[in-house]
Amino acid sequence: AVRSMSATARKSLTIGLIPADGIGREVIPAAKQAILALGSDLPKTEFVELLAGFEYFKRTGTALPDETVEILKYDCDCALFGAVSSPSKKVVGYSSPIVALRKELDLYANIRPVISVRGNEKPSVDLVVVRENTECLYIKQEELTVGPNGKEARATRLITERASRRIGQIAFELASKRPRKHLTVIHKSNVLSVTDGLFRETVRAVPLLPEVNGRYNDVTVMEQLVDSAVYRLFREPQIFDVMVAPNLYGDIISDAAAALVGSLGLVPSINAGDDFVMGEPVHGSAPDIAGQSIANPLASIRSAALMLRHLGYTKGADRLDIAVDQVIREGQVLTPDLGGKSKTEEVVEAVLKKI
Amino acid sequence: AVRSMSATARKSLTIGLIPADGIGREVIPAAKQAILALGSDLPKTEFVELLAGFEYFKRTGTALPDETVEILKYDCDCALFGAVSSPSKKVVGYSSPIVALRKELDLYANIRPVISVRGNEKPSVDLVVVRENTECLYIKQEELTVGPNGKEARATRLITERASRRIGQIAFELASKRPRKHLTVIHKSNVLSVTDGLFRETVRAVPLLPEVNGRYNDVTVMEQLVDSAVYRLFREPQIFDVMVAPNLYGDIISDAAAALVGSLGLVPSINAGDDFVMGEPVHGSAPDIAGQSIANPLASIRSAALMLRHLGYTKGADRLDIAVDQVIREGQVLTPDLGGKSKTEEVVEAVLKKI
Ligand SMILES: CC(C)[C@H](C(=O)O)[C@@H](O)C(=O)O
Numbered sequence: 009a010v011r012s013m014s015a016t017a018r019k020s021l022t023i024g025l026i027p028a029d030g031i032g033r034e035v036i037p038a039a040k041q042a043i044l045a046l047g048s049d050l051p052k053t054e055f056v057e058l059l060a061g062f063e064y065f066k067r068t069g070t071a072l073p074d075e076t077v078e079i080l081k082y083d084c085d086c087a088l089f090g091a092v093s094s095p096s097k098k099v100v101g102y103s104s105p106i107v108a109l110r111k112e113l114d115l116y117a118n119i120r121p122v123i124s125v126r127g128n129e130k131p132s133v134d135l136v137v138v139r140e141n142t143e144c145l146y147i148k149q150e151e152l153t154v155g156p157n158g159k160e161a162r163a164t165r166l167i168t169e170r171a172s173r174r175i176g177q178i179a180f181e182l183a184s185k186r187p188r189k190h191l192t193v194i195h196k197s198n199v200l201s202v203t204d205g206l207f208r209e210t211v212r213a214v215p216l217l218p219e220v221n222g223r224y225n226d227v228t229v230m231e232q233l234v235d236s237a238v239y240r241l242f243r244e245p246q247i248f249d250v251m252v253a254p255n256l257y258g259d260i261i262s263d264a265a266a267a268l269v270g271s272l273g274l275v276p277s278i279n280a281g282d283d284f285v286m287g288e289p290v291h292g293s294a295p296d297i298a299g300q301s302i303a304n305p306l307a308s309i310r311s312a313a314l315m316l317r318h319l320g321y322t323k324g325a326d327r328l329d330i331a332v333d334q335v336i337r338e339g340q341v342l343t344p345d346l347g348g349k350s351k352t353e354e355v356v357e358a359v360l361k362k363i
Numbered sequence: 364a365v366r367s368m369s370a371t372a373r374k375s376l377t378i379g380l381i382p383a384d385g386i387g388r389e390v391i392p393a394a395k396q397a398i399l400a401l402g403s404d405l406p407k408t409e410f411v412e413l414l415a416g417f418e419y420f421k422r423t424g425t426a427l428p429d430e431t432v433e434i435l436k437y438d439c440d441c442a443l444f445g446a447v448s449s450p451s452k453k454v455v456g457y458s459s460p461i462v463a464l465r466k467e468l469d470l471y472a473n474i475r476p477v478i479s480v481r482g483n484e485k486p487s488v489d490l491v492v493v494r495e496n497t498e499c500l501y502i503k504q505e506e507l508t509v510g511p512n513g514k515e516a517r518a519t520r521l522i523t524e525r526a527s528r529r530i531g532q533i534a535f536e537l538a539s540k541r542p543r544k545h546l547t548v549i550h551k552s553n554v555l556s557v558t559d560g561l562f563r564e565t566v567r568a569v570p571l572l573p574e575v576n577g578r579y580n581d582v583t584v585m586e587q588l589v590d591s592a593v594y595r596l597f598r599e600p601q602i603f604d605v606m607v608a609p610n611l612y613g614d615i616i617s618d619a620a621a622a623l624v625g626s627l628g629l630v631p632s633i634n635a636g637d638d639f640v641m642g643e644p645v646h647g648s649a650p651d652i653a654g655q656s657i658a659n660p661l662a663s664i665r666s667a668a669l670m671l672r673h674l675g676y677t678k679g680a681d682r683l684d685i686a687v688d689q690v691i692r693e694g695q696v697l698t699p700d701l702g703g704k705s706k707t708e709e710v711v712e713a714v715l716k717k718i
């Protein structure tokens with residue numbers, strides 16, 4: 009299972025930065041500044057700027073250069089990814105670099121905590137989406153044929169016992185450490201009895217694994233069909249604590265949950281594997297506001313905090329999170345997505361002052 | 364394309380009733396009473412009670428008897444379906460009868476209008492989800508294999524040009540008749556470039572079909588990735604007018620939209636094909652409240668109205684809709700899901716009085 013790694017062993021920290029497209033290029037530098045402000049709470053820290061993205065594809069014909077993957081694999085301890093733009097038309101040869109990175113680095117757990125901060129959200133939300141990050145429809149096995157009635161396209165949705173078990177383990181572990189100790193398994197096994205049936209059964213069987221040793225006995229488990237999970241998220245989000253889902257449902261559910269806390273611009277994530285972790289704000293590249301210096305940097309800074317926490321730098325992570333929470337609560341320096349009038353840099357400055 | 368059929372040609376009307384499971388057995392009789400109250404606005408009307416559902420499966424080993432399908436096909440002009448329960452564990456041989464019925468009767472368009480009525484919802488919602496109803500992951504082609512790392516399950520997601528075109532036609536037709544004339548195409552082509560790419564391109568090309576003859580030139584088209592569509596539905600539902608989506612996204616999005624108008628208990632749908640239409644409340648069988656006479660009958664009555672409207676009985680449909688709207692607006696006689704204390708029958712009585 010993914011474990012928070014021990015920070016003590018590390019003499020230095022090398023962080024890959026992959027801003028990629030759109031506002032990714034504005035929020036990743038913000039996260040870098042925030043990390044730098046932590047000073048001696050981290051070992052000697054180096055940053056490596058790495059290329060990827062749809063813009064990069066348009067210039068070079070590749071969205072994720074091999075060099076980026078290799079530097080991440082061999083030289084970096086962790087990374088921060090910005091956001092990728094989606095082509096507005098079909099583009100031959102293009103494939104999403106974030107999906108490829110998750111796969112190449114086997115970052116099988118996408119962990120997305122969604123928490124109300126301002127306290128005026130009703131009802132208040134405090135949940136974590138644990139999204140399987142390597143399979144489902146994201147394996148990108150698709151084919152196009154031409155039949156008597158025209159084109160036919162098929163995609164394969166893969167659900168394996170192995171991937172369902174390891175994501176289930178992450179989810180139970182997380183749930184067992186939270187006050188409410190509650191896990192909701194998201195699926196659509198009333199239609200996909202074989203694939204989602206396997207996901208559901210495998211996740212539910214995690215507490216019975218020999219190595220678990222009764223550790224999850226106090227975790228309560230509920231199930232929810234994905235359609236009704238989205239419905240209930242809107243209606244009574246307080247019923248959810250940890251939600252575990254196959255890849256695509258997790259993608260949809262985390263956006264739904266993000267809508268409940270004011271802005272996608274607040275929601276962080278990590279893509280975690282057994283020996284690598286990559287922070288990534290949940291928001292996209294937002295081409296409509298890119299280049300205007302009004303992107304919300306908080307999801308990116310929070311993603312840095314999540315990443316550092318995962319690496320064992322609890323104190324540094326806490327300092328970032330507390331600073332971000334204070335800025336949100338005070339409500340004086342916020343970007344337009346949160347109803348404020350401040351620029352990205354002003355929000356970064358406000359956070360830096362609190363760190 | 365699905366067309367509203369001409370009502371004048373019909374001397375009598377035979378309506379199949381398939382209550383199926385849970386509160387389906389409470390809300391379908393309610394719809395029947397409402398239809399009966401229309402009297403001479405309809406031709407001589409007969410009802411045929413038909414069997415299907417998970418409960419029926421538990422008794423007989425089949426969820427959808429051939430007889431039900433045959434009577435629908437050969438003896439009925441239209442039908443009303445209640446709801447099916449989902450097995451809480453894997454059940455060998457069980458397959459959802461509603462999915463089978465949509466397929467068997469080629470009811471390729473699932474049309475789900477979601478509208479705020481009370482006027483106190485902010486922001487107010489007035490949209491229609493047009494969901495492709497026969498393919499995507501709903502074709503139920505799944506297989507299970509055992510590999511070196513354990514079980515592996517695969518499902519096929521099918522998107523055809525033919526089905527995408529015909530659902531696109533329904534969506535454009537609908538959009539062109541609404542005041543805002545706006546259509547949003549839902550997909551996830553940043554990941555599923557082949558299948559969702561085909562869906563998106565085919566739908567977008569509908570206005571160029573020769574038979575369209577410029578009729579859709581004033582329909583504005585937007586696209587939205589499914590995850591961000593759900594986010595925006597929560598944040599700014601007023602931007603949506605008609606939404607067209609492949610099967611599974613449509614399933615999720617219609618539940619999300621339903622959450623915005625107060626209750627799933629209000630949202631109707633029709634499953635429409637070229638020569639058959641089946642009304643169906645969007646809510647499920649709600650085992651937690653089944654048998655308590657507190658199920659909200661309004662989605663079912665509205666589904667009857669949608670079905671009748673589709674068949675050309677505009678006056679009857681209007682009478683049902685107006686009666687339901689009045690009951691909701693007055694707010695005196697409502698079931699608990701809407702914050703009321705009334706029983707199903709009391710709500711039905713209130714509606715009947717207004718018809
Ligand atoms: C950009 C896209 C491929 C990605 C996904 O679907 O995983 C994004 O929506 C996310 O949630 O990280």
Ligand SMILES: CC(C)[C@H](C(=O)O)[C@@H](O)C(=O)O
Nearest residue numbers: 198199235447459461462614
């Ligand atoms: C019961 C289930 C198979 C069905 C679906 O997924 O289509 C339901 O959720 C619906 O929306 O009608």
